[in-house]
Amino acid sequence: MSRIPVCIRLCAWALLLLPGRLAAQYDSEFQTEFLFERIPNTRAEALGRADVADGSSPASIFYNPAAIAQVQRLQTDFSTAAPLYLLGNADFYYAGAAYRFHKLLSAGLSYRRLDIGESDFEIFINGNYYPINKPRSSNAALTLASEPVKNLRIGVNVNFYDWKYLDGEKNARQIHLDAGAMYTLELPIGSGDPHALTFGASVTNFLNSGIEFGVGSFRTVQKLPIVARTGAAYRIRRTVAYPGMDAGPIELVFMAEYQDVLNSPYKTAFRLGGETVLMDVLALRLGFFTSSEDDSGVSTNRSRINDVTFGAGLIAPLDQLTGGKIPCRAALDVTVLKQPPFTFSGQRLPNFRSFGLRLDWTLPGA
Numbered sequence: 001m002s003r004i005p006v007c008i009r010l011c012a013w014a015l016l017l018l019p020g021r022l023a024a025q026y027d028s029e030f031q032t033e034f035l036f037e038r039i040p041n042t043r044a045e046a047l048g049r050a051d052v053a054d055g056s057s058p059a060s061i062f063y064n065p066a067a068i069a070q071v072q073r074l075q076t077d078f079s080t081a082a083p084l085y086l087l088g089n090a091d092f093y094y095a096g097a098a099y100r101f102h103k104l105l106s107a108g109l110s111y112r113r114l115d116i117g118e119s120d121f122e123i124f125i126n127g128n129y130y131p132i133n134k135p136r137s138s139n140a141a142l143t144l145a146s147e148p149v150k151n152l153r154i155g156v157n158v159n160f161y162d163w164k165y166l167d168g169e170k171n172a173r174q175i176h177l178d179a180g181a182m183y184t185l186e187l188p189i190g191s192g193d194p195h196a197l198t199f200g201a202s203v204t205n206f207l208n209s210g211i212e213f214g215v216g217s218f219r220t221v222q223k224l225p226i227v228a229r230t231g232a233a234y235r236i237r238r239t240v241a242y243p244g245m246d247a248g249p250i251e252l253v254f255m256a257e258y259q260d261v262l263n264s265p266y267k268t269a270f271r272l273g274g275e276t277v278l279m280d281v282l283a284l285r286l287g288f289f290t291s292s293e294d295d296s297g298v299s300t301n302r303s304r305i306n307d308v309t310f311g312a313g314l315i316a317p318l319d320q321l322t323g324g325k326i327p328c329r330a331a332l333d334v335t336v337l338k339q340p341p342f343t344f345s346g347q348r349l350p351n352f353r354s355f356g357l358r359l360d361w362t363l364p365g366a
Contacts, residue, residue, distance in 0.1 A: 048287025
């Protein structure tokens with residue numbers, strides 16, 4: 001493929017994002033714990049929360065729906081994370097699956113949910129504060145992706161957002177759409193080691209949907225965030241000599257990502273991540289992110305969060321270990337991190353733990 005069509009596509013994405021600047025503003029405190037603070041991807045948590053250009057699993061659709069076009073056949077994902085801030089009973093869950101029917105069609109289903117548990121949260125509606133009893137947020141998504149030409153992948157999410165906020169009131173619900181694209185540039189193999197550069201871009205809620213809620217006959221609408229992400233990832237695979245072992249593979253991945261919430265001045269973020277996979281068995285990850293925050297005009301609140309992230313993964317080729325009786329490749333991801341503080345003083349937040357399990361199934365005809 002010539003580079004001119006690629007440039008045209010990238011420009012088209014830029015034009016798509018521009019109208020978001022004119023959209024009604026997103027309240028940076030609305031559902032931020034579900035929309036930004038917990039993500040359904042343990043691997044990305046360890047990589048500075050970057051995944052728009054390197055995702056290849058159902059959990060990656062949170063960043064870029066085009067990611068499932070890289071699934072080889074069938075892949076399933078599960079993850080959980082806890083706690084949230086000081087809320088010891090808060091739990092986050094995710095489950096997803098993606099299937100590649102043909103290079104022109106991959107489809108996925110996913111579900112993520114955050115249960116806050118008992119809390120002293122309140123919600124301000126029509127001039128009054130109302131206590132929230134065990135609030136719950138969830139999002140179910142249908143994802144369709146395609147590779148219309150070699151190395152160019154596009155995708156869309158159809159999301160069904162559901163928010164339980166007050167007993168006695170119907171859950172607030174809304175359908176919104178995300179879109180994304182990825183393009184991989186295969187680089188010349190001068191040394192014999194395959195390597196490639198992938199560019200990714202996505203925008204969530206590109207139709208500027210809002211969610212309606214209220215008390216009794218009073219109704220109001222809160223806009224959901226329009227989140228634009230763009231980034232690049234470099235991947236190289238080499239064969240090296242390991243001490244006391246035969247030569248084996250090593251894979252290195254480096255990525256950078258920029259995030260901009262187009263209908264809010266906050267949550268603008270820059271992310272870096274790096275991963276080393278040894279012998280196709282052990283993955284070591286390191287990342288960094290910085291994000292602007294709404295300090296609400298309070299001097300003790302932080303207007304920017306900076307944090308270093310890390311984690312690991314263990315990969316097991318179950319198909320080889322079981323002689324084909326279990327036809328899949330399993331990957332267990334673990335991230336245990338200190339929660340970044342949002343104030344300059346106060347109680348230290350407890351560590352949060354995120355665990356993910358990915359199963360890449362080998363099926364007949366794959």
